[in-house]
Structure formats: C-alpha cells, structure tokens
Amino acid sequence: MxxxxxxxxxxxxxxxxxxxxxxxxxxxxxxxxxxxxxxxxxxxxxxxxxxxxxxxxxxxxxxxxxxxxxxxxxxxxxxxxxxxxxxxxxxxxxxxxxxxxxxxxxxxxxxxxxxxxxxxxxxxxxxxxxxxxxxTVNFEERNTLHQFISQHNINGYMAIFDGRRETIYKLKDPANGLFLFVINGAFEVQGRLLEERDGLALWNTSEADMEALSENAIILVFEVPLIGFTS
The missing domain is CATH 2.60.120.10 (Jelly Rolls)
Structure with a gap:
C-alpha cells in the first residue's frame, strides 16, 4: 500500500x-x-x-x-x-x-x-x-534548496529549478510540519500538483519529494513547529 x-x-x-x-x-x-x-x-x-x-x-x-x-x-x-x-x-x-x-x-x-x-x-x-x-539567495546555483533563515525553530529555503529536476527535503525534526509555496511555474510535491502561488502543508512525514514541472520554477519551503496545529 x-x-x-x-x-x-x-x-x-x-x-x-x-x-x-x-x-x-x-x-x-x-x-x-x-x-x-x-x-x-x-x-x-x-x-x-x-x-x-x-x-x-x-x-x-x-x-x-x-x-x-x-x-x-x-x-x-x-x-x-x-x-x-x-x-x-x-x-x-x-x-x-x-x-x-x-x-x-x-x-x-x-x-x-x-x-x-x-x-x-x-x-x-x-x-x-x-x-x-x-x-541572499544565489539563483545562479540551480536545482538546490538554499537556506536563508535558521532561527527560532524556523528553517526557510528557496530554490529555482530547471524543468523535470527534483529533490528531496528531509525534515530536521519529524515532529515539525512543512509548508511549500510556489512562486513561479509548477511543481509536483508528494504526488500533488502545485501551480503558481499555490501552497501545500504537510505533516506526519520525515521527508518530501518535489519535482519541477516547468523551466525556471521557483519554490519556497518552510519547516516549522506545529504550534497549536490540529489536522
């Protein structure tokens, strides 16, 4: 299954x-x-x-x-x-x-x-x-998640991808949640289609796979504590 x-x-x-x-x-x-x-x-x-x-x-x-x-x-x-x-x-x-x-x-x-x-x-x-x-985020280095914040239990990343390139994000703490936001283009994340300006919240997972479905696709990724969150 x-x-x-x-x-x-x-x-x-x-x-x-x-x-x-x-x-x-x-x-x-x-x-x-x-x-x-x-x-x-x-x-x-x-x-x-x-x-x-x-x-x-x-x-x-x-x-x-x-x-x-x-x-x-x-x-x-x-x-x-x-x-x-x-x-x-x-x-x-x-x-x-x-x-x-x-x-x-x-x-x-x-x-x-x-x-x-x-x-x-x-x-x-x-x-x-x-x-x-x-x-700063170095967009010259593509297909890699660039971390721009790591403080107060907040971990934030941004990346630009070529089409059909993919990566896997492994959570630092599996008890945390993961929120992804597409700035440009489209992605498939954990089997779900995300288009421009769509967001996706994930929980009860230790990792998330993401694949760019378009050229120059840009995504934001935040790993955050699930303070007060109920599914």
Whole structure:
C-alpha cells in the first residue's frame, strides 16, 4: 500500500483578497478582515501574503509580540524601515528577516510609475530579539534548496529549478510540519500538483519529494513547529 502523507492544499484562487487604490493583497491565511475557519495558521507560520503596492505609496504594519517577519521582493525593489534603523531597500534575491518586536514596519514602493510585488510572511514563537538582517539567495546555483533563515525553530529555503529536476527535503525534526509555496511555474510535491502561488502543508512525514514541472520554477519551503496545529 502506498503511504499518503497528510496534506492540505491552499489554491491561489481561493486566497483572501483585499484591494484598494494603493494595494492589492492575497492572503493564504487569515489576515485582518479576511477570516475563514479553514485558513488558520499552519503551526508557527501565521501569515503568508502576496502583496502589490502602487507607485510612491507606503503601508505600515504593527507586528504582535513574538513575531518574526520576512519580506521577499518578487518584482521590483521594496523599501522598508523598522524600529530606529535607517531605511533599507531590497531586490529580488534578497530577503529581509525582521526580529521579534512590536515596532512598526513601514513598506514603501520607491518607484514613480511601477508596481512592486512581494511576499510578507510572519512566524510566531518565543525568543530574544535578534538584529534584523538581509539574507541572499544565489539563483545562479540551480536545482538546490538554499537556506536563508535558521532561527527560532524556523528553517526557510528557496530554490529555482530547471524543468523535470527534483529533490528531496528531509525534515530536521519529524515532529515539525512543512509548508511549500510556489512562486513561479509548477511543481509536483508528494504526488500533488502545485501551480503558481499555490501552497501545500504537510505533516506526519520525515521527508518530501518535489519535482519541477516547468523551466525556471521557483519554490519556497518552510519547516516549522506545529504550534497549536490540529489536522
């Protein structure tokens, strides 16, 4: 008998949508006014938003206590300020890791006439506040998962794949869960089809196999503690 790993698929077209003249936001999990009992956090992964910000516009976020935030630009540069630090600007291939803090985060589109697209992701946990940092992912090295965060029991990876190339991710702790999010292209993960902006949660497994079904397919992988998660 073939063992079927427990899983939940989050289809891109089923995400919560919030839209205004300055921002479009697709929420994979519950966020602000988007609330659905089927979209509760997956363990310590609490927010995964794809956001588009209009030119010369800014938005502010007030993270809760014990939240780590990630900013991942997909199209264009993203300017942000956090705490008393100076402004920073990151581009695709760079990831801002912002520590546990209740300080306001301001996100800005620095362009005069170009939309920007980015991911805003948060994790809950307990720990001491670290300094914010900017991690990089080397997309020149393909078909390999590149780790960009390993702190507070959060392990995050990103990779770009050639078509039909595959890899296996082995969890550091089988008690953890695995969440995968397709940024570009399509993948087959544990026998399940994931298309662009789809997410997949896996649990009760020690590993996951993934195969790119298109050229230049990009995937995010997070191994997280299953805090408060019930299947």
């Amino acid at each position: 073939i063992h079927q790993t427990p899983a939940k698929i989050y289809k891109a077209h089923q995400r919560g949508l919030t839209e205004s003249n300055r921002q479009r936001l697709y929420a994979t999990f519950n966020f602000d006014n988007y609330q659905d009992k089927s979209r509760l956090p997956f363990g310590s992964l609490t927010v995964l938003n794809e956001e588009t910000l209009a030119p010369n516009h800014s938005i502010a976020r007030q993270p809760e206590t014990n939240i780590v935030s990630l900013l991942i630009p997909l199209t264009g540069a993203l300017k942000y300020s956090h705490s008393a630090e100076d402004d920073h600007t990151i581009v695709p291939g760079e990831i801002a890791v912002l520590p546990f803090n209740k300080t306001m985060i301001t996100l800005t589109n620095p362009y005069e006439d170009v939309l920007i697209n980015y991911l805003y992701i948060t994790f809950s946990g307990n720990g001491q506040a670290n300094e914010s940092e900017i991690a």
